[in-house]
Amino acid sequence: MEPNKIEDILEKYFQGETSIAEENQLKEYFSSPNVAQHLEQYKPMFGYFSQAKEQKSTYEIPLLPKSRDKKRNVAWLSIAASAVVLLGIGTYFFVSEQKDTTAVASQTELGTYQDPEEALKATQKALALLSNNVNVGIESVQYIKEYEQSKNKVFKQ
Amino acid sequence: MNQVVFIELINPFKDKVFRLAKRLLTSTEEAEDATQEVMVKLWNKKDNLESYNSIEALAMTMTKNYCLDQLKSKRASNLQIVHNNFTDREPQLDKKLEDENSLEWVEKIINELPEQMQLLIQLRDVEQYEFEEIAKIVNMNETAIRVALSRARKKIRESMTNTHLYGTK
Structure with missing residues (x-):
């Protein structure tokens, strides 16, 4: 040319x-x-x-889909983990609620007597227990009466 | 789209992406990273790649943007270590080596041009894209590209004549 x-x-x-x-x-x-x-x-x-223009990249492009799979695995793992946690919380509440209901039932049902005589005995026993306790209360009030008397002696109206 | 199809799709322009990244960035390692980054981004977009006219142009644009971003983020913090700092400047023994040396000079001169010019020289003179394609990649009109390219080429010529005549005047 x-x-x-x-x-x-x-x-x-x-x-x-x-x-x-x-x-x-x-x-x-x-x-x-x-x-x-x-x-x-x-x-x-x-x-x-x-x-x-002859320069070439010698680098291998890393296996791309693998990283994708990993991502998906993480997603599945988190779903599984949250399911386990939810199940755990659910069973905890379920079990504890059941316990609560049985406890309440045993408190409210105190039992009953079929025989009237036995019932009378039990009632008397209960009332005796009550009056004994009331008497204990009255005994301690006697001291106050004593105090009142001596006060009246000192301060004559 | 599976992996094999994707690899086949990117193979024709994978090296072009690498060379462009190497032109703009400072080291081969960085250029490899950039190439990988761009390919991974493309792979993630794989489901709507069909909607682009030219995947190659898309890849080149992504590379350009990625490299310029890299440069911007590094320029503020890092001291640039350019690989031609390490070249030994001893006189070569052989004519062949001398030729290689002058090619190195060209590389050095191009590396000292502004990024925009480097980009255009790389796309046109090395990769031989048509102006129409370059316009798509760099998002400029063809006249502006011609003007910038002309300036870049003249700058290279100027620096070359200076080094060529070095010592004779």
Whole structure:
């Protein structure tokens, strides 16, 4: 290819007006061994562009779906965990409530007597217990009476 | 869409994504991370990928945005360690090595351009996308792209002539 034509393309190139095909012509020309002396300075530039395109990523893209699976596993795990927690709370309340109802039942049902005589005995016993306790209370009030008497002796009205 | 179909879908442009990320970011490792990130994002979108005209353009746009975000978040806090800090500047023995060295110079010059220009050079001169496709990826109109590209190319030429003539003047 004659240098004149290359110079024209080169001029266009620096104006940013070349097409891909023309740029390829330039690359080809500058990679050939017979580059005109005065154009020698552009050689490394186009050489670099061709070389730069050869660079490749050596890195393997990591197996992508695996990370996806992991994410899904975490989701399932959290669902399972929350189910277990809910079940635990549920059974706790259920069991404790059952206990409560039995306790209340045993408190309210005090039992009953079928035989009237036995019932009378039990009632008398209960009443005796009550009156005994009341008498204990009255005995302690006797001291107050004593105090009243001595007060009246001292302070004669 | 299963994994095999997806891999087949991304294979044609996987390396382009990597090269774009490498152009914009500082190290190969970062570029690998960016590639992986973009692919994972694509995979997560897999159910509505059909609604996009060009998945490749979508991937390139995502890469561009991801890299620019990375740069923005790092620039404030980190000291940049650019890999060409470590190149040894000893004169090369061989003509072939000298050639390689001049290619390295080009790389260095491109790395010093503003990000926008790097992006356009990468998309046009390296990956050889049509202007129409570039317009979709970078969200600019074609005239603006041509102008910016022209500027970028002239800048490279300018720096190249400076290094080329270094020592002769």
